[in-house]
Amino acid sequence: MTEILKVEGLVKKYGRTEALKGISLTLPAGKIVGLLGPNGSGKTTLIKIINGLLTPTAGKIYIAGQKPGAKTKGMVAYLPDAIYLNSWMTVKQIVNYFCDFYEDFRPELAYQMLEKLNISPNHKLKTLSKGNKEKVCLILTMSRNALLYVLDEPIAGVDPAARDYVISTIINNYNPEATVLISTHLISDIEQALDEVVFIQDGEITLHKTVEEIREENGKSVDGLFREMFRW
Amino acid sequence: MFGKLLKHELRSYLRVLLPVELILIGIALIGRLVQLFESDSLIYSFMLTSALLAFFAAWIISTILIAILCVVRFYKNLFTGEGYLTFTLPVTTGQHLWVKIIGATAAGVISMVATLISLFIICDTELLIEIFKVVIYLSKLAMDYIGINYIFFIIEIVISLFISGISQNLLIYACIAIGQTARKHRILWAIGVYFIHYLITQTISVAFQFISSVLSITGIFERFADFITKYYMEFTHCMLTFSSLIQLAICGVYFIITYFIIHKKLNLE
Amino acid sequence: MQRNLDKTKPLCPQICEHICLDVALGELKPNERIKSVREAAVAVGVNPNTMQRSYEILEQEGILYSVRGTGWFVSENTEKAKQSLEKLKEEKTRMFFEEMLNLGMSAEELREFIKEYKYD
Numbered sequence: 001m002t003e004i005l006k007v008e009g010l011v012k013k014y015g016r017t018e019a020l021k022g023i024s025l026t027l028p029a030g031k032i033v034g035l036l037g038p039n040g041s042g043k044t045t046l047i048k049i050i051n052g053l054l055t056p057t058a059g060k061i062y063i064a065g066q067k068p069g070a071k072t073k074g075m076v077a078y079l080p081d082a083i084y085l086n087s088w089m090t091v092k093q094i095v096n097y098f099c100d101f102y103e104d105f106r107p108e109l110a111y112q113m114l115e116k117l118n119i120s121p122n123h124k125l126k127t128l129s130k131g132n133k134e135k136v137c138l139i140l141t142m143s144r145n146a147l148l149y150v151l152d153e154p155i156a157g158v159d160p161a162a163r164d165y166v167i168s169t170i171i172n173n174y175n176p177e178a179t180v181l182i183s184t185h186l187i188s189d190i191e192q193a194l195d196e197v198v199f200i201q202d203g204e205i206t207l208h209k210t211v212e213e214i215r216e217e218n219g220k221s222v223d224g225l226f227r228e229m230f231r232w
Numbered sequence: 233m234f235g236k237l238l239k240h241e242l243r244s245y246l247r248v249l250l251p252v253e254l255i256l257i258g259i260a261l262i263g264r265l266v267q268l269f270e271s272d273s274l275i276y277s278f279m280l281t282s283a284l285l286a287f288f289a290a291w292i293i294s295t296i297l298i299a300i301l302c303v304v305r306f307y308k309n310l311f312t313g314e315g316y317l318t319f320t321l322p323v324t325t326g327q328h329l330w331v332k333i334i335g336a337t338a339a340g341v342i343s344m345v346a347t348l349i350s351l352f353i354i355c356d357t358e359l360l361i362e363i364f365k366v367v368i369y370l371s372k373l374a375m376d377y378i379g380i381n382y383i384f385f386i387i388e389i390v391i392s393l394f395i396s397g398i399s400q401n402l403l404i405y406a407c408i409a410i411g412q413t414a415r416k417h418r419i420l421w422a423i424g425v426y427f428i429h430y431l432i433t434q435t436i437s438v439a440f441q442f443i444s445s446v447l448s449i450t451g452i453f454e455r456f457a458d459f460i461t462k463y464y465m466e467f468t469h470c471m472l473t474f475s476s477l478i479q480l481a482i483c484g485v486y487f488i489i490t491y492f493i494i495h496k497k498l499n500l501e
Numbered sequence: 502m503q504r505n506l507d508k509t510k511p512l513c514p515q516i517c518e519h520i521c522l523d524v525a526l527g528e529l530k531p532n533e534r535i536k537s538v539r540e541a542a543v544a545v546g547v548n549p550n551t552m553q554r555s556y557e558i559l560e561q562e563g564i565l566y567s568v569r570g571t572g573w574f575v576s577e578n579t580e581k582a583k584q585s586l587e588k589l590k591e592e593k594t595r596m597f598f599e600e601m602l603n604l605g606m607s608a609e610e611l612r613e614f615i616k617e618y619k620y621d
Contacts, residue, residue, distance in 0.1 A: 014499075032548055048500075051320050055496045070233075074322035082500075084316035088247075100236045101321045164546070171542050174549040191508060192547045212511045212551070221508035 002029045002064070004148050004179040005050065010059035012045050012203075019045040021203040022059060029147075030176040032193055034211075034222070035183040037200035038230055043183045044081065046200070047152050050181075051078045064147055074103060077146035079137055081153045085125055091136060092121035102144055110143035113169070131162050138166060142173045149180040155189055167193050188223040197222055199229060234327050241335035244309075248301055249339055252294050253346035259283075259290045260350035267356075287354055291347060298343045302336040303404055307419075311412050315500045325495040329405075329487065336401050388472040395479045402486035403429065409493040418501075512547055516555040517562075518589065524564055525586035529575045535565070537572055 005027040012020040020042045027033055037043050048054040049061060052068035063072040085094055091114065098105045114121065117139075119132055128136065138154060151170070155163045170180060171193055184190055191197075191211060199207035206229065211222050218225055263283040269276060309318050310328070318328065352360060407429065411422025447453065460467050506515050523529045536544065542552040556573055559565040563581045567573050576582075601611055 030550070032550075053316070053319055053498060053500055055498070070322045070324045070327075073320050076320070078316070078320050080313075080316040082313040082316055084313045086244075086314060097240065100240070101233070101323070167546055168543045171546070171549060172539065174539065174542070188508070192506065192512065192545075195548050195550050211548075212513060215509060215511045219509055224509060 003027070003062075004029050004064060005181070006060075006062045006065075007046075008060040010046070010049065010061055011057045012042075012049065012054065013057045019203055020049075020056075023200070023203070023205050025198060025205060025208065027148075027179050027181065027196075029179055031195040032170065032174065032180045032182065034187065034190060034194045034197040035181055035200060036185065036187055036197055036222075036226055037183075038185060041200045042203040043200055044152060045203075047078075047150055047181075047183055050148070050150055051076060075147040077102075077104075077141045077144040077149045079141040079149075079151040079154055081156070083133065083137075085133075085137065087126040088124065090122055090124050091119060091128075094125065094136070094140065095121065098140055098143070104145040106143050106145060110139055113139045113143065131158060134158060135162065135165065138169060142169055145175070145178075147178050149178065151180065151182045153184055154182060155184060155186055163189050187226050188221065191222040194222070199226065201230065233321075233323050234331070237321070237323055237327060237331045238334060241305075241331045242338060244305065245301070245335055245339045245342075249298065249342055252297055253343065256287075256290050256294050256346060257350045257353065259287050260354040263287050263354040284354070287350070291350070294343065295347075298339055302339055302401060303408070305335070306332050306405055307408050310494070311408065311418070311500065313500075315498075319498065319500070325491060329491055329494065332405065333398065333401065333487075337398060340397060340401075384469070385472075388469065388476070392472060392476045392479065395476055395483065399479050399483045399486065402483050402490065406486040406489045409490045412499070413493060413497050506545070506547070512551050513555050513558065516545065516547065516552065517558050518585075520555065520559055521564060521582050521585045522589070524575055524579055524582035531575050531577050531579055533575045534571075535573050535575060 003026055005025065007023060007025040009022045009024060010020050011018065011022050023042075023046070035043050035046070045054065049056050050063065050068065052073055061068060064075060066072050089097070095107055095110050098110075099107050111121065114136070117132065117135060119128070119136065125133060125136070138151075141149065141151065149170075154166050154170075158166065167190060170182070174180075182190060182194070194211050196208065196210050197214070198205055214220065214222055214225055220228070263280075263286070266276075266279045266283045269279075308314055310332075404426070407425040408422045410425045411418045411420075414421040506512050520529070520535075529535060535541070538549055538553045538556060542549040545552070556565060556567070560567060560573075562585075563578065564576055564585075565573050566576055598611065602608075606614075
């Protein structure tokens with residue numbers, strides 16, 4: 001199996017605080033992986049490093065064998081936890097923007113998904129509701145034919161119906177050659193869709209297993225195990 | 233990729249630049265229109281004065297607006313939420329920075345051209361041409377008198393102004409980038425860095441003035457006086473080129489600072 | 502197939518069980534083409550790899566068969582699924598009895614309960 005993501009002894013320090021304390025992680029192709037951990041555990045730091053938005057203090061990271069840079073950015077589809085789109089643009093302009101920069105972007109797929117939601121390409125982003133804005137962001141990310149999809153908290157702060165939409169969109173766009181990494185602290189909603197989970201706590205990986213292993217060995221749901229391990 | 237990035241950069245500038253410059257030109261046109269009704273009446277002189285004032289105000293506002301636009305575009309596109317998209321495009325840091333510099337420079341040039349056009353519109357064209365002719369004639373006379381090749385001289389001045397414009401721009405970029413390394417109040421930090429830079433450059437120039445005035449008391453410059461009068465032309469050319477080169481070097485420093493921070497120390501909120 | 506899955510147990514056997522039931526109860530007819538792995542995964546809201554594995558297990562058991570490039574079908578012979586259904590019925594019934602006995606119901610009370618229960 002090809003390794004999509006390989007992390008070795010990754011350390012990130014902000015001044016004196018250590019956000020990542022030398023983590024190692026390998027993700028193969030064709031998996032939907034949950035990156036689970038409480039707020040401030042290092043999830044977002046890891047995700048930013050994968051996307052080349054942060055430079056690690058020490059350690060190695062490879063995406064499909066390459067260090068993060070312009071080339072890997074063309075292979076990683078990232079859904080940030082922030083509203084990152086220019087609000088004066090229309091949906092169509094943003095689709096064109098993605099088309100221009102990402103060679104793997106599939107505009108017909110994007111339009112097809114937008115049409116299902118009755119979002120007109122001529123709408124300006126700022127006229128869309130918060131929920132629809134988030135859906136547009138997800139559609140843009142999933143419309144890429146990327147090697148690694150990184151979704152940062154895609155279901156936080158969305159209503160249950162929208163959660164189902166997010167999850168079914170992820171499942172529907174499953175590609176055996178790509179890997180999806182989903183960070184979340186809302187596990188029970190998404191755990192059925194996962195292959196593997198990575199628990200991260202205080203900058204360290206405390207568990208990396210397949211979800212079926214967890215259910216079989218512990219007789220618990222992933223959410224149950226998570227609550228037990230993190231004692232919320 | 234560079235071309236596409238530049239295309240989108242220019243498009244985002246033109247979105248604001250185009251209406252602003254069109255308004256400026258529109259006000260100039262109104263000013264010209266008023267002049268068609270030239271008479272000795274009080275109303276005419278009132279109309280003309282207010283049209284000229286409006287044009288002047290529009291010009292000042294548009295200039296400030298474009299300066300702000302350049303800064304805001306850099307900050308917003310790179311360091312706010314938009315940065316999440318900008319910095320995950322398959323583009324290198326160097327390309328991002330060059331596009332920002334070219335975009336802002338293009339905006340400056342466009343606004344300058346628009347200002348010239350609007351000036352030609354609002355002023356009596358023939359009068360303006362006459363003024364230009366006189367200016368050129370006088371400068372040519374002056375240059376001939378000192379013995380400097382005036383076209384060469386003008387080119388040097390234009391280049392030097394161009395570089396100092398870019399350097400001002402890069403200075404602000406560097407300040408914003410340095411401000412971004414702070415954990416909180418990043419814009420305030422950027423402004424603080426700009427002030428510190430200002431204080432340092434002022435101190436240096438005061439120190440230079442002090443040193444040169446001390447030196448002039450010792451009479452050291454008089455030894456060079458003959459030399460300078462003899463080779464005045466070469467001296468001026470040298471000084472201009474030298475200052476341009478120094479400006480260019482400073483630009484390089486600002487560029488490297490900004491590049492380094494974006495490349496290694498980026499931390500979007 | 503929209504059924505709740507117990508997330509404290511492996512999902513694969515549960516999905517297999519559900520499909521098995523649908524076949525045994527005739528909700529899925531022999532040689533009927535069933536949902537693709539992707540469609541089924543979306544419908545149930547589970548991981549596509551889990552769905553794929555479930556289909557493969559059912560194929561080994563002879564309950565489903567796959568045609569390359571066409572999709573997945575219900576086997577002609579539903580005997581296997583019916584056997585599974587019988588096994589399941591027996592298992593669940595046994596579980597019920599065991600639970601009731603654990604709750605302190607006597608054999609007499611159980612018999613009474615079975616007799617009195619409104620079957621409709």
